[in-house]
Amino acid sequence: MKKKAATGMHGDCGPKHLAIKDTMELLSGKWKIQIIGALMRNGTMRFMDLLREVDGIAAKMLSKELQELEINELVKRTVCDTKPITVEYEMTTYGRTLEKVIAELAHWGELHRKRIFKKSK
């Protein structure tokens, strides 16, 4: 079964709402943002490097998430012709356009933490 990029083409026409949903689905889940973050900080990384840096992730998950990111052209996958082959991943320039979005998420999140912490004492 062929996989497709995230662009939910359901008949109903909520205009902006679908675009938001696309972005959210791309970034949702337990690992996507951590993987993107690691790649943005470190540049090119091998599968193993990611497996170590992303903390608790299992190989299966990492593999699956990277495929999604690749399909959506956020990440470039390069197979290196070494003895046991290695694979390198890096953000595409397109993928880096997410930086603004993520920065906004981080900024609001920090405000929110401050606000909620203050209330709880």
Place this chain on the structure above:
Amino acid sequence: MKKKAATGMHGDCGPKHLAIKDTMELLSGKWKIQIIGALMRNGTMRFMDLLREVDGIAAKMLSKELQELEINELVKRTVCDTKPITVEYEMTTYGRTLEKVIAELAHWGELHRKRIFKKSK
């Protein structure tokens, strides 16, 4: 069991990453953004109004999502003393600070749709 606002205090200190996660968790799921969108567009709405406007949502879900939004101070809940009681919901001014974040999500999502559609023909 008392519910708490979304501020994942796990021991590990990924600094920005936790803030991002908070924001994502708050907006994730099938309904949150649609509910927020409806309230932002329409101002004050009763439970029933939301039930109709948010399309396929079930009362249980709507109720649960609204509670989360209320706990995080994004939405204000007001019980009206009518015959069968009614309840009104509206965005708090704090909740409206999400507008920028959501706008960013929408903007990037639209770029992404154009990009992915173009490739598929």
Place this chain on the structure above:
DNA sequence: CAGGATCCTTTACGATACTG
């Protein structure tokens, strides 16, 4: 090394019925 296959657990979500 990079990942696919299999199996299992957990969480999200949904349908229906009921109450103040």
Place this chain on the structure above:
DNA sequence: CAGTATCGTAAAGGATCCTG
């Protein structure tokens, strides 16, 4: 009207083993 309770399904995520 505005929910809560109960139950059931589907999807996300995790553990382990296997292969080129």
